[in-house]
Amino acid sequence: MPGSAADRLARLADGYLITQLLHVAVALGVPAALAAGPRSAADLAQELGAVPGLLHRVLRGLAAEEVLDELPDGRFGLSPVGELLRPGVPDSLQGTVAARGGLYYRPAAGLLAAVRDGGTPFELAEGQPFFDALAAEPTRLAAFRASMADRSAREAGAVVAAYDVSGFASVVDVGGGPGLLLRAVRERAPSADVLLFDRPEVVAGSDLPAVGGDFFEQVPAGSDAYLLSRVLHDWDDDAARRVLTVCRTAMRPDSVLLVVEAVLPERAADDPAAVRMDLHVLVLLPGRERTAAEYAALCEAAGLRLTRDVPTDAGVHVLEVRPA
Numbered sequence: 001m002p003g004s005a006a007d008r009l010a011r012l013a014d015g016y017l018i019t020q021l022l023h024v025a026v027a028l029g030v031p032a033a034l035a036a037g038p039r040s041a042a043d044l045a046q047e048l049g050a051v052p053g054l055l056h057r058v059l060r061g062l063a064a065e066e067v068l069d070e071l072p073d074g075r076f077g078l079s080p081v082g083e084l085l086r087p088g089v090p091d092s093l094q095g096t097v098a099a100r101g102g103l104y105y106r107p108a109a110g111l112l113a114a115v116r117d118g119g120t121p122f123e124l125a126e127g128q129p130f131f132d133a134l135a136a137e138p139t140r141l142a143a144f145r146a147s148m149a150d151r152s153a154r155e156a157g158a159v160v161a162a163y164d165v166s167g168f169a170s171v172v173d174v175g176g177g178p179g180l181l182l183r184a185v186r187e188r189a190p191s192a193d194v195l196l197f198d199r200p201e202v203v204a205g206s207d208l209p210a211v212g213g214d215f216f217e218q219v220p221a222g223s224d225a226y227l228l229s230r231v232l233h234d235w236d237d238d239a240a241r242r243v244l245t246v247c248r249t250a251m252r253p254d255s256v257l258l259v260v261e262a263v264l265p266e267r268a269a270d271d272p273a274a275v276r277m278d279l280h281v282l283v284l285l286p287g288r289e290r291t292a293a294e295y296a297a298l299c300e301a302a303g304l305r306l307t308r309d310v311p312t313d314a315g316v317h318v319l320e321v322r323p324a
């Protein structure tokens with residue numbers, strides 16, 4: 001019966017299919033191929049290199065989920081949801097889909113073993129830590145970067161709208177990834193010296209001023225402001241405290257550190273997106289999302305103090321942190 005508890009549960013159990021249907025469409029390039037208008041499965045299969053009958057069934061699955069429109073003549077077009085799978089369109093989720101289907105999917109199957117016996121599903125499945133695995137394989141690094149860029153594109157504007165960065169003369173984005181937040185800061189503080197800091201393979205080829213290194217060892221010293229966006233959630237408390245301590249060592253007494261993170265709600269239903277992000281982290285890394293009180297305690301243990309908690313329109317908070 002549609003709408004019944006059984007129907008809802010059956011759809012939840014079929015979630016594995018939906019992740020893979022989206023992944024197949026993106027990996028084959030279906031959304032870009034439909035950008036100019038509806039096409040038949042046979043036509044798409046010939047251009048994209050797929051088996052027509054099987055591609056047709058996948059496209060029907062996506063039509064059933066209203067990602068594609070199925071026209072009376074049998075051709076498929078992009079629905080408003082499907083439009084967001086196109087690369088480069090505003091609010092595109094192409095990278096998000098590629099990372100979930102191609103990078104997170106297999107490790108997620110190790111969740112049961114990890115919950116029973118401990119450990120990180122990604123490491124159990126792949127035999128090495130997440131960021132080392134990315135460094136070893138450029139296609140996976142590219143998938144993760146694209147997913148970070150999708151998310152950061154949504155968050156960066158909201159962060160600089162919520163927190164005034166215009167007075168900064170120098171800014172280091174620690175673990176800045178694709179550097180979208182740093183670019184958003186530079187738009188608000190055009191004369192600021194900006195510096196992207198991340199692992200060497202991540203900053204290689206960046207068009208921003210960039211330095212490669214290890215934030216567990218050292219970060220560039222003496223800047224007005226440090227950004228730490230979606231970094232602490234990757235790490236357990238000991239490692240997160242080490243990153244904060246390294247930042248504290250680099251900061252001047254009047255420097256400010258902006259920690260950008262989701263803040264866990266009291267009840268899961270109050271912020272499901274933050275809870276889902278906590279689960280992505282659970283699958284991939286030893287870290288977790290935290291409450292504001294937990295961030296305050298981490299800061300205190302690193303010789304820092306949390307001075308403001310500024311919510312943004314994108315779900316993340318800007319936690320303003322200063323030397324204690």
Ligand SMILES: C[S@@+](CC[C@H](N)C(=O)[O-])C[C@H]1O[C@@H](n2cnc3c(N)ncnc32)[C@H](O)[C@@H]1O
Nearest residue numbers: 148152175176177198199202213214215229230
């Ligand atoms: C979840 S991403 C966040 C990226 C970006 N700040 C954002 O908000 O989208 C975490 C970043 O930490 C970087 N990272 C991981 N380990 C690192 C290390 N030891 N030293 C420097 N950067 C590191 C990763 O390469 C990645 O870019």
